[in-house]
Amino acid sequence: MKQIPQRTEVPTELTWDLTTIYSDDAAFKADIQTIKQQSEQVAALKGQLAESGADLYRVTTAVLDLNRQLERLYVYASLKNDQDTSNATYQDLSGQASNLLATVAAATSWFEPEVLALSQDALQKLIDAEPRLAAYQHLFDVLGKQREHTLSVAEEKLLAGASDIFDASSKTYSVLSDADLVFPIVQDEQGNDVRLSEGLYGVLLQSTTPKVREQAFKALYSVYQQFRHTFASTLASEVKTHNFTAQVRHYGSAREAAMSGNDIPAVVYDTLVKTVNGHLDSLHKYVNLRKEILGLPELHMYDLYTPITGEPSLSYTYEEAQQEALKALAVLGPDYVANVQKMFDNRAIDVVENRGKRTGAYSGGMYDTKPYILLNWQDSLESLFTLVHEMGHSMHSHYTRTNQPYQYGDYSIFVAEIASTTNENLLTDYLLKTQTDPQVRAYVLNHYLDGFKGTVYRQTQFAEFEDYIHQQAAAGQSLTADFMSEFYGKLNQHYYGDGVVSDPQIADEWTRIPHFYYNYYVYQYATGFAAATTLAQRILSGDVAKRDAYLNYLKAGSSALPLDVMRQAGVDMAQPDYLQTAFATFDDRLAEFSKLARELKK
Numbered sequence: 247m248k249q250i251p252q253r254t255e256v257p258t259e260l261t262w263d264l265t266t267i268y269s270d271d272a273a274f275k276a277d278i279q280t281i282k283q284q285s286e287q288v289a290a291l292k293g294q295l296a297e298s299g300a301d302l303y304r305v306t307t308a309v310l311d312l313n314r315q316l317e318r319l320y321v322y323a324s325l326k327n328d329q330d331t332s333n334a335t336y337q338d339l340s341g342q343a344s345n346l347l348a349t350v351a352a353a354t355s356w357f358e359p360e361v362l363a364l365s366q367d368a369l370q371k372l373i374d375a376e377p378r379l380a381a382y383q384h385l386f387d388v389l390g391k392q393r394e395h396t397l398s399v400a401e402e403k404l405l406a407g408a409s410d411i412f413d414a415s416s417k418t419y420s421v422l423s424d425a426d427l428v429f430p431i432v433q434d435e436q437g438n439d440v441r442l443s444e445g446l447y448g449v450l451l452q453s454t455t456p457k458v459r460e461q462a463f464k465a466l467y468s469v470y471q472q473f474r475h476t477f478a479s480t481l482a483s484e485v486k487t488h489n490f491t492a493q494v495r496h497y498g499s500a501r502e503a504a505m506s507g508n509d510i511p512a513v514v515y516d517t518l519v520k521t522v523n524g525h526l527d528s529l530h531k532y533v534n535l536r537k538e539i540l541g542l543p544e545l546h547m548y549d550l551y552t553p554i555t556g557e558p559s560l561s562y563t564y565e566e567a568q569q570e571a572l573k574a575l576a577v578l579g580p581d582y583v584a585n586v587q588k589m590f591d592n593r594a595i596d597v598v599e600n601r602g603k604r605t606g607a608y609s610g611g612m613y614d615t616k617p618y619i620l621l622n623w624q625d626s627l628e629s630l631f632t633l634v635h636e637m638g639h640s641m642h643s644h645y646t647r648t649n650q651p652y653q654y655g656d657y658s659i660f661v662a663e664i665a666s667t668t669n670e671n672l673l674t675d676y677l678l679k680t681q682t683d684p685q686v687r688a689y690v691l692n693h694y695l696d697g698f699k700g701t702v703y704r705q706t707q708f709a710e711f712e713d714y715i716h717q718q719a720a721a722g723q724s725l726t727a728d729f730m731s732e733f734y735g736k737l738n739q740h741y742y743g744d745g746v747v748s749d750p751q752i753a754d755e756w757t758r759i760p761h762f763y764y765n766y767y768v769y770q771y772a773t774g775f776a777a778a779t780t781l782a783q784r785i786l787s788g789d790v791a792k793r794d795a796y797l798n799y800l801k802a803g804s805s806a807l808p809l810d811v812m813r814q815a816g817v818d819m820a821q822p823d824y825l826q827t828a829f830a831t832f833d834d835r836l837a838e839f840s841k842l843a844r845e846l847k848k
């Protein structure tokens with residue numbers, strides 16, 4: 247067994263340098279005091295913004311500046327905490343940053359209601375009277391859209407007071423599934439007795455022994471099925487909360503309310519569902535191929551995650567991976583590559599695992615810091631994919647922050663995953679162009695196909711279910727366990743086709759999907775993945791104008807509405823074309839993969 251080092255044993259060059267945020271912890275602590283004072287000053291600005299354009303400017307910039315200082319402090323504390331979560335000093339700093347977050351939120355809570363209390367005309371007159379406010383026009387336009395959905399002060403107070411009660415069903419869901427459910431003992435690949443958990447379930451479903459997968463599946467669902475009426479109750483209440491909130495805020499539906507946050511029109515959602523439904527035959531083909539290659543008499547839902555190509559005979563050290571990443575991303579131009587190189591050279595990446603380090607990977611930082619990446623590096627192709635994914639987020643942040651003022655220096659979730667997934671697509675293309683070993687090519691192709699299946703198909707299936715239960719509840723249908731399972735079972739069969747045996751347990755899968763409590767969130771995974779496939783093709787076409795249109799998206803931040811930003815990048819997400827292009831890519835890669843997988847099996 248490889249020993250995981252202590253934080254202090256990790257070579258400095260493999261750790262991130264956070265001294266560019268605060269030179270030391272003392273500087274951080276001094277800033278806490280400064281921000282507390284600044285909060286009091288900002289709290290005292292209440293009631294002043296409507297007096298003149300100059301006042302609106304003064305108050306708006308003071309509120310934004312306070313948030314900016316807070317973010318810097320918060321980012322430092324959370325990065326420090328993540329590098330070793332067992333370190334008491336940084337647990338404490340992180341706790342102090344969270345407290346300060348609440349302080350600042352309370353000190354500025356009046357700002358948006360005061361702006362929205364102004365009529366659109368009155369607000370525009372103030373903006374026009376102060377030239378420096380022109381740079382904030384879009385910010386006020388976006389905020390102004392909430393005006394017709396904001397209630398009276400008394401009603402807003404009532405809703406705010408009830409917000410904890412509205413959260414009760416999702417909290418109950420989390421506590422029940424994360425803390426209270428106890429799963430049975432099952433056997434792992436080596437025949438050892440292991441206590442099943444959601445985490446282990448994911449591992450066991452990748453087992454190459456069919457019995458291990460089947461046993462894990464049946465054991466897991468035996469527990470969820472015992473509680474299916476409780477889960478139906480929490481989910482039904484959550485849906486009612488979404489519907490109720492949308493109704494009192496004068497939205498046409500819960501979906502419209504949820505999507506208005508990023509100003510995404512309903513047509514984006516409907517186009518996704520319709521187009522995916524038109525391409526289910528490709529998924530059926532993939533499923534049938536799986537059955538054939540695995541040599542199974544029957545393919546069950548629990549056979550969809552085991553690797554069909556075996557492990558890739560390809561591994562990279564971190565140094566080799568850096569070189570591969572630079573080559574794969576070279577199509578984005580010399581400036582992009584130079585900025586990636588800077589991330590490598592300036593210790594912006596915390597590379598290796600150490601005891602207590604947060605698991606997984608992410609890209610972090612804020613407007614006034616450089617982008618940072620947390621990795622838990624393994625010498626694998628999977629880690630190389632993670633590196634270029636997080637680099638996509640970091641370069642998006644870099645270009646946004648160096649081209650936009652602070653007020654537009656972030657970006658919405660709807661566009662965020664497009665930058666990271668585009669990079670993964672560029673890496674896939676690069677590997678397919680440079681790797682000739684059929685085993686490696688099969689692995690790379692399948693990596694894409696599995697990603698597509700899990701993101702485009704599966705998340706759209708979730709989106710369809712989510713929309714159906716919201717609509718049914720709004721029409722007066724009670725969301726019982728049987729009602730939801732009947733629809734879910736049919737929907738699942740419709741998506742995967744007759745090549746998969748419809749195990750009765752899968753009809754209850756809705757019981758264990760936390761995303762159904764996220765309020766119309768999942769569709770963005772599917773739209774983002776498809777958009778990234780299309781954008782990667784445009785970049786790879788060699789047309790510099792198309793590449794530059796993509797780079798302009800990275801530079802746009804939140805200076806325009808997400809759909810407009812993507813349109814300028816070359817993808818109109820209100821039209822089905824970008825999805826069609828993605829499906830064509832899926833079909834091409836599936837065709838090559840089928841051929842390779844059959845040859846390799848011989």
Ligand SMILES: [Zn+2]
Nearest residue numbers: 635639663666
């Ligand atoms: Zn990501």
